[in-house]
Amino acid sequence: xxxxxxxxxxxxxxxxxxxxxxxxxxxxxxxxxxxxxxxxxxxxxxxxxxxxxxxxxxxxxxxxxxxxxxxxxxxxx
Numbered sequence: 001x002x003x004x005x006x007x008x009x010x011x012x013x014x015x016x017x018x019x020x021x022x023x024x025x026x027x028x029x030x031x032x033x034x035x036x037x038x039x040x041x042x043x044x045x046x047x048x049x050x051x052x053x054x055x056x057x058x059x060x061x062x063x064x065x066x067x068x069x070x071x072x073x074x075x076x077x
Contacts, residue, residue, distance in 0.1 A: 042063045043063060044061050044062070044073070045062050047059045047061050047075070051077075056077075057076070057077050058074050058077065059075050059076075060072055060073065061073055
């Protein structure tokens with residue numbers, strides 16, 4: 001790669017390309033669901049059953065966030 005080379009087509013659109021912006025554009029907006037910034041998330045689910053009956057197992061629970069995500073918490077049981 002030669003950093004001193006000049007690419008004359010870099011900023012030039014292809015011949016016949018309409019580079020003018022359209023006169024009017026419309027955008028569809030969707031209302032965002034209410035988001036509680038104080039708490040921020042939904043309620044936690046119940047803890048899952050322990051993954052083992054003897055020894056160190058894990059339990060998990062989840063809750064949904066305000067932005068279509070899921071939080072997961074785990075603990076040793």
